[in-house]
Amino acid sequence: MSIFHPALPLADLLGLFGHFLMLSLLAVGGAITTAPDMHRYVVAEHGWISGAQFTSSIALAQAAPGPNVLFVAVIGWNVAGPLGALATMTGTLLPSTALTLFVSRWGAQRRETRGVRAFTAGLTPLTIGLLVATGWLLVRPYVRDERHAVGAIVLVGIAIVGMLRTKLSPMWFVALGAIAGALGWI
Amino acid sequence: MSAVTDEAVDEARPRPASLGELFFAFNRLALQGFGGVLPVAQRELVERLGWVTRAEFIEVLSLGQVLPGPNVVNLALMLGDRFFGLRGALAALGGMLAAPLVIVLVLTAAYAELAGIAVVAGALRGMGAVAAGLILATAIRLMSTLRASLLGPWLAAAFVVVTFVTIAIVRLPLIWVVIGLGGVAIAIAWWQLR
Numbered sequence: 001m002s003i004f005h006p007a008l009p010l011a012d013l014l015g016l017f018g019h020f021l022m023l024s025l026l027a028v029g030g031a032i033t034t035a036p037d038m039h040r041y042v043v044a045e046h047g048w049i050s051g052a053q054f055t056s057s058i059a060l061a062q063a064a065p066g067p068n069v070l071f072v073a074v075i076g077w078n079v080a081g082p083l084g085a086l087a088t089m090t091g092t093l094l095p096s097t098a099l100t101l102f103v104s105r106w107g108a109q110r111r112e113t114r115g116v117r118a119f120t121a122g123l124t125p126l127t128i129g130l131l132v133a134t135g136w137l138l139v140r141p142y143v144r145d146e147r148h149a150v151g152a153i154v155l156v157g158i159a160i161v162g163m164l165r166t167k168l169s170p171m172w173f174v175a176l177g178a179i180a181g182a183l184g185w186i
Numbered sequence: 187m188s189a190v191t192d193e194a195v196d197e198a199r200p201r202p203a204s205l206g207e208l209f210f211a212f213n214r215l216a217l218q219g220f221g222g223v224l225p226v227a228q229r230e231l232v233e234r235l236g237w238v239t240r241a242e243f244i245e246v247l248s249l250g251q252v253l254p255g256p257n258v259v260n261l262a263l264m265l266g267d268r269f270f271g272l273r274g275a276l277a278a279l280g281g282m283l284a285a286p287l288v289i290v291l292v293l294t295a296a297y298a299e300l301a302g303i304a305v306v307a308g309a310l311r312g313m314g315a316v317a318a319g320l321i322l323a324t325a326i327r328l329m330s331t332l333r334a335s336l337l338g339p340w341l342a343a344a345f346v347v348v349t350f351v352t353i354a355i356v357r358l359p360l361i362w363v364v365i366g367l368g369g370v371a372i373a374i375a376w377w378q379l380r
Contacts, residue, residue, distance in 0.1 A: 022361065023360065024254060024255060025254050026254065026360055026361060026364050027254045027255055027256070028252070028253075028254050028364075030256055030257055031255070031256045032321060034360060036353045036354060036360065037353070037359065037360035037361075040357050040359070040360075044357060052311075052314075055314035055317070055318070056297070056310040056311070056313075056314050057294075058314070058317050059310055059313035059314040059316070059317045060290060060293055060294055060297060060310070060313075061290055062313070062316075062317050062320070063220075063293075063313055064220075064286060064289050064290040064293055065216065065217045065218065065219055065220050065286055065289065066216045066217065066219060066223065066282070066283070066285070066286020066287070066289070066290065067216065067219065067223050067256055067258045067259060067282060067283070067286065068222060068223075068256070069256035069258075069259060070283070070286055070287055070290045073287055073290065073291060074290055074291070074294050077291055077294050077295070078294065078298075082291075085291060089287070092255075093255075093259070093279075095254070095255075096253065096254045096255025096256070096259070096260070097255065097259070097263060097275075097279070099253060099254065099255070100250070100253050100255060100259075100260045100263045100264065101263060101264075101267055101272070101275055103249070103253055104246075104249065104263070104264040104267055105267070114376065114379050115376070116252060117336070117375070117379060118336070118372050118373075118375040118376035118378075118379055119252065119372055119375075120252055121335060121336040121337065121371075121372075121375040121378075122336075122337070122368060122371035122372030122373070122374065122375040122376075123364075123368055123371065123372065124328070124331065124332070124335065124342070125332065125335070125337065125342045125343070125345035125346045125349065125371060126345060126346075126349045126363070126364065126367060126368050126371065127328065128325050128328050128329055128332070128346045128349075129345065129346040129347070129348070129349025129350040129353065130349060130350075130353060130360075131321055131322070131324055131325035131328070132322065132325045132346070132350050132354075133349070133350050133353040133354035134318075134321050135318045135319070135321045135322035135325065136318075136350075136354050137354060138314060138317055138318035138321065139314075139315060139318040142311060142314070142315060148311060151312075151315070152311070152315040155312060155315035155316055155319065156315050156316075156318050156319040156322065157319070158316075158319065159315070159316045159318075159319025159320055159322075159323065160319045160322050160323045160326065163319070163320060163323035163324075163327075164323055164326060164327065169220065170220075170222060170320050171220040173316045173319070173320065174220075174313050174316050174317070174320075176312075176316065177309075177312035177313045177314075177315055177316030177317075178309040178310075178312050178313050179309075179312070180312045181308035181309040181310065181311045181312025181313065181315075182305045182306075182308050182309040182312070183308070184304070184305075184308055185312075186308065186311055186312050186315060
């Protein structure tokens, strides 16, 4: 496969851009909370990439240095090459950037108002539900394949317990996953 | 200008001398951020450079968390904006994203070539399972905050479950879940605050 994937038709690229534009404004708990809807759009609805490719896109972005939001560019690249990465990344950054600049100039002093408190308290449970959904959708392609199910579940468990019970950097668990996978344990 | 900016008028505090210095400061902290940039950002900006105090850092961060969009990206935008206005916001954003974006896309392109090799595919599979675990750990850590939720712990837990089911099992579009379910949750919290 070449690094320049068969490009999507322009209409599909615009659809991709538009979808990520909308998700940007729904990403109140961080970009990763919109991952289930990205999955629904590019995997379940359009079938542009597989569930396993979706998971490895997020894994690659976590293994590389920089903000985790770059997973959005990796998904775009895997769907449609450089133009796909451009579509998903600008779609994700444009609306939230404009809104952030607007609010940081206008709304910093309104943080404690009833509206803002109700907004935060109301959306926190949704953020948690979306994070659980993201974790579930990421591991599902492996759990459904009996060659990988046991190893994947063990690694998920190690990562969860390690993050909650130790102060180790997540980098070490990513490295452990890479080694375990390369050795063929999962 | 905002309250955050007004408070920042402190003659003694160091600040970036130029857009270039701002760009490279964010570039450096982003490249050190494996598995998340936030802890590095605090160490670099608060402790090493001293451009913001710890209290200001937390204030800007908590505002960034209420807003849509990635938290660290919002943090870069707001701090850059404070020092040099719009040009500063774009310099900080560019510094944070440019080099890591190139690195991750080179890795992606390389992976597309190498995915047929069993060792490489296995390594990515292992990293994918860990990625799922890291995200689930974040969710579990956040669950402890639900005990103090304005919605009450049981109702808040019910919203978590309904969100998971509608998104992961039923596969409803996110926008309907955020507007419908989120709207109800915000309305209940609003009513509790009366």
